[in-house]
Amino acid sequence: MTLTSTGISARVLVIEDEPDLLDALVDYLNMEGMQAYGVKNLSDAQTWMILNNFDILLLDLGLPDGDGLNWLKKRQDLRNKGVIITTARSDSLSRISGIRAGADVYLVKPVLPEEIVSLVHNLMRRLRGQAVSVWKLDETGWRLLAPDGRPLKLTHSEHVLLQRLAQSSGQAVSKEALATSLGHNPEHYDFRRLEILIRRLRNKAKDTWDLTLPLETAHRLGYAFTAPIELG
Structure with a gap:
């Protein structure tokens, strides 16, 4: 095999x-x-x-x-x-x-x-033979660490969002599940707020690291963190 x-x-x-x-x-x-x-x-x-x-x-x-x-x-x-x-x-x-x-x-x-x-x-x-590039979510310090170790300070909402995505790394998480994790009722939640949160997080990563965050949009499904990520 x-x-x-x-x-x-x-x-x-x-x-x-x-x-x-x-x-x-x-x-x-x-x-x-x-x-x-x-x-x-x-x-x-x-x-x-x-x-x-x-x-x-x-x-x-x-x-x-x-x-x-x-x-x-x-x-x-x-x-x-x-x-x-x-x-x-x-x-x-x-x-x-x-x-x-x-x-x-x-x-x-x-x-x-x-x-x-x-x-x-x-x-x-x-x-x-290649080293695996692993992202790390610092749960106590509310930081996301890039594979090279550089930190990105997170807001509470950004931390909760990444924590939920990290639990299903490589798989799409529905918008409803993400809204629930953020403490909202999906039936009454304005999902444009989630889109804004995702966009701001991507822009922050780009501005801070000059890297593209591996946070992908799954059309009609939700979002996925498509790289290995560890919680710690």
């Missing part, structure tokens, strides 16, 4: 618009002991990535709702993931562009699933 440093099997997200190929790849990777999931377009991938953690991305480039290469170039949050491109584009310019965009491997279809499994093993060995 392919394992991460925490003993969890390698989690692989496959973005592929050919249904038969998508199903075959996901089934094969799961048979090899991995946790593989498949989506057919970039929009579904975006939603899935907000709600779930993963280690390796297997990305097709020609997708129905956009170009996978252009999408990859904009995803700075994938720098700590393993990225394998699988595509019919065999020209040298596309290969170079793919690597420059952040791909670890560029494969031209058709690709043997056995080759993909071997590459996942190789990438997981590299990922296991």
